[in-house]
Amino acid sequence: MRGYFIEYGCMLRILHASDLHLTSGPDREYGLEVLRELVCLANSRQADFLLLCGDLFDSFKDLKENSLLNSVRQEVQLLRAGCRALYIPGNHEDIGRGPKDRLSSFDLGRLELMTDAAAACGGKTLETPEAEFICVPHSSDYSGYRKWQLPPKAPGRARLLLMHGTSSAVYRGPDQEEQQAGVIPDSLFAWLEADYAALGHVHSARETLIGGTLAVYCGSARVWRKWEDGPRKAVFFETEGGKIGARQDLFIKAAGEYRYFTLPVNPDSSILPTAMRELLEKCPAPYRDYIVVRFSGLVEDANALAGLKSVVEGVLRAKNPRRLELLSDQVEIFGGLADNALAKQFLEKLDSRRPAEDSPEMPRWVAARQQGLAALAGDLE
Structure with a gap:
C-alpha cells in the first residue's frame, strides 16, 4: 500500500460524510446543494479534512457524466485552502462500470481519489504528524485483510480508517439496497489498530465501540x-495527541427530511381537522422534504375521495416540498357507511383517542379504526 506524509499542526479537524448518491437525474441540483452545504460546514469549522466515504455518485454512469462531474469539481474547489477532500469509492460507483473503466482516468479536481490498484486493499495511506489515514475502497470481499501490507501504527498518532461496507457489529438490520456491499469482519478493526472507522453504506446514523475502534456510520x-x-448529518471531530476527541453531529439543512403521515378518512371523505393541523405543524418549511401521505379508511364515494386528495395536495404543494406522494391504497369504497349510526358512534369515540402522529400507538390505532369500519361495513352487507 502506497502512502505519503504531510506536515500539519498538532491537532486535526475532520468532517466525516458519506452516501451523497449524486446523480445526473432529477435529483441533480438537490444533491449538489447538499454537497455545497458540506463544503460550507467544513469551511466554517476550519476542517483540515473532509472524508467522503463512498457512494458519492449514484452510479459509474453518473460519475462519468461531464456536466455533473464539472459541477462537483466546482463545489469541492470552494473548500478552504487548508482542507483536503479524501474520497473512497463505494459499491454504487461500481454500478455500470466496465472491466476497463477506471475512476482514476477522470479529473476530479481537489477531490482526492484514495485508490491504489497496486495495493492489496486497493487504497492509499496518508500520514500526518497527528494522524494516519488508511483508505480502503469498496470491495465485495474483505476476508483477506490480514494480507494487507500496512506500516506499523506510529506512537502518538491516531489511526483513521475509511471504509464502505456493512459492519454487523454496528448495523444488524437488513441491507435494503439492491446493490449489496461487502461485509466488514469485526476482527478487521483490531487487526488494523484503528482508533476511528469512518464508515459508509448504511444510511441510518449509528456507532459502536469495537475493541479499541470507534466505528461510525454518519448515515446518508x-x-x-x-x-x-430523521435529519441528515455529517460528523465533525478532532484528533489531538493521538486521541479521538468529542464528536459533534452537524445537520445538513439542504438535505431536508423524509416525512411520512397517515391521514384517517371518514366515510364521507372528510378528515379530522386535528390530523391535518398536526401534519402541517410537522412540515413548517418543507422546501427540501420528501413527504408521503397515506390515506386510510372506508369511504362511500370514490369521487369525494379524489376531491379530498386534490385539496390536501393543493395545501401541501403550496409549501413547495421537494417531493410529494399521496397514497390511497389503504382506502376502501363501501356505500351506505356514512349514514350508519353505529359507524358514527364508533368513529366519534375512537377519534377522540387519536394518538400523536409520531406515537408508537399510531399504527395500532389506525389498524383498529380500519378493522372496526370493515366489521361495520360487513354488517351492512
Whole structure:
C-alpha cells in the first residue's frame, strides 16, 4: 500500500460524510446543494479534512457524466485552502462500470481519489504528524485483510480508517439496497489498530465501540429513498495527541427530511381537522422534504375521495416540498357507511383517542379504526 506524509499542526479537524448518491437525474441540483452545504460546514469549522466515504455518485454512469462531474469539481474547489477532500469509492460507483473503466482516468479536481490498484486493499495511506489515514475502497470481499501490507501504527498518532461496507457489529438490520456491499469482519478493526472507522453504506446514523475502534456510520448525507427518517448529518471531530476527541453531529439543512403521515378518512371523505393541523405543524418549511401521505379508511364515494386528495395536495404543494406522494391504497369504497349510526358512534369515540402522529400507538390505532369500519361495513352487507 502506497502512502505519503504531510506536515500539519498538532491537532486535526475532520468532517466525516458519506452516501451523497449524486446523480445526473432529477435529483441533480438537490444533491449538489447538499454537497455545497458540506463544503460550507467544513469551511466554517476550519476542517483540515473532509472524508467522503463512498457512494458519492449514484452510479459509474453518473460519475462519468461531464456536466455533473464539472459541477462537483466546482463545489469541492470552494473548500478552504487548508482542507483536503479524501474520497473512497463505494459499491454504487461500481454500478455500470466496465472491466476497463477506471475512476482514476477522470479529473476530479481537489477531490482526492484514495485508490491504489497496486495495493492489496486497493487504497492509499496518508500520514500526518497527528494522524494516519488508511483508505480502503469498496470491495465485495474483505476476508483477506490480514494480507494487507500496512506500516506499523506510529506512537502518538491516531489511526483513521475509511471504509464502505456493512459492519454487523454496528448495523444488524437488513441491507435494503439492491446493490449489496461487502461485509466488514469485526476482527478487521483490531487487526488494523484503528482508533476511528469512518464508515459508509448504511444510511441510518449509528456507532459502536469495537475493541479499541470507534466505528461510525454518519448515515446518508441526503434523503436517497423512502423511510430514511430523521435529519441528515455529517460528523465533525478532532484528533489531538493521538486521541479521538468529542464528536459533534452537524445537520445538513439542504438535505431536508423524509416525512411520512397517515391521514384517517371518514366515510364521507372528510378528515379530522386535528390530523391535518398536526401534519402541517410537522412540515413548517418543507422546501427540501420528501413527504408521503397515506390515506386510510372506508369511504362511500370514490369521487369525494379524489376531491379530498386534490385539496390536501393543493395545501401541501403550496409549501413547495421537494417531493410529494399521496397514497390511497389503504382506502376502501363501501356505500351506505356514512349514514350508519353505529359507524358514527364508533368513529366519534375512537377519534377522540387519536394518538400523536409520531406515537408508537399510531399504527395500532389506525389498524383498529380500519378493522372496526370493515366489521361495520360487513354488517351492512
